[in-house]
Amino acid sequence: MTVCRRARRREIVLFQRLASCFDNTGFCGIGVDAIAEAAETNKMTLYRHFGSKDDLICEALRFTSEKAAAFWDLLEASHPNDPMAQLQSWVKARAQCLADDKYGCDLANAAVELKEQGHPAHVVIENFKLAQRRRLEKLCRDAGVSEPELLSDTLSMLMEGAQVSKLATGSEGPSMRFMRACEAAIASFRQPARNTADTVGSEA
Amino acid sequence: MTVCRRARRREIVLFQRLASCFDNTGFCGIGVDAIAEAAETNKMTLYRHFGSKDDLICEALRFTSEKAAAFWDLLEASHPNDPMAQLQSWVKARAQCLADDKYGCDLANAAVELKEQGHPAHVVIENFKLAQRRRLEKLCRDAGVSEPELLSDTLSMLMEGAQVSKLATGSEGPSMRFMRACEAAIASFRQPARNTADTVGSEA
């Protein structure tokens, strides 16, 4: 058991160093040797902890997603019993991430890059994104907006879109208005219920 | 000169076959041999037309972006002198692409995958996305909405976000509400000017 704990401790250290390792190169574009170097270790040690490169990627993504889950707990604790303040705090935090992280969410990038069907990372990505969606939707619902599902998905899309847009056109592209777009969306759903799709004449 | 035209014709055929070639595998995940097979030719012919794999990727992206430019002309022709109808038509067309294309915009995917600085594809991607942004913003402005720049960037982010979100969580994720989100955004900017960020109490 003590050995097990020793190994686990080592893995956590590895994960932390691995977290920002795929950012520059992507997942296919980096070799296991380079990964090992970034993790300040060597290839054999990596292969003693993980069955394969794909397995390693999965575990690294899982680690990242668990760290992100902690963010939500922090968010709820920061404004207890004030979901609207939490929602605004979420926007602010996402805008901060957008400004800080040069390359967006690892999970989202992995979804784009590893799109061959059946890649083991897919279930990690999907579980993470669905969990995020659930929490955001709950937040919107608790905040009492008129259409919580629609607002939640709008904010999700704005967030993902801002990140890929920043990769494509830099920080002076559409992503520069991410925060204002979120605020406008929230504001438009705050008033009772009437201005969603009735003024746009589209059938189906 | 005639030979030049002959070669150019061949290149166009190659491009058309290449267009959907990177969709399944990404750009790093496919070898030149496989690319040649997908283009129904062989590696030597590819290398006689393009200097390198990166060059080939750039040209393929450029071809795709030129095809996309034609879409805008079609859009304007479909509803002459009715920018709001064009805007709604844009939303509908993007929703259709979202439903049809299994993997989103090649240019956006390339931006995510080829994020090493200095990759020659970056200028192609950036030029394309900025051009799209300009046209969308002009459309919003002509449609007479209250904040054309903000609406345009909101729609851009929703579009990019819907695509990556679909890759991450499938068509039942946030992307399922892409069209409604766009319509709500347009609607909220149609009325005079007052509901953008004043109800959300955020300083800075």
Place this chain on the structure above:
DNA sequence: TCGAATAGTTACCGACCGGTCACACCTATG
């Protein structure tokens, strides 16, 4: 129809890929 330009084929290059092996080296714990 002739000749030049292009396409196809095959084999090949060095480099690197993911992954494994054997073996020496640490280091924490009994």
Place this chain on the structure above:
DNA sequence: CATAGGTGTGACCGGTCGGTAACTATTCGA
């Protein structure tokens, strides 16, 4: 202090990578 569990090192495997050479077959324009 002995030892088992973990780490570091370097060589190695077969396969594939991007890219090229040499040569033949085909096609198209004058």
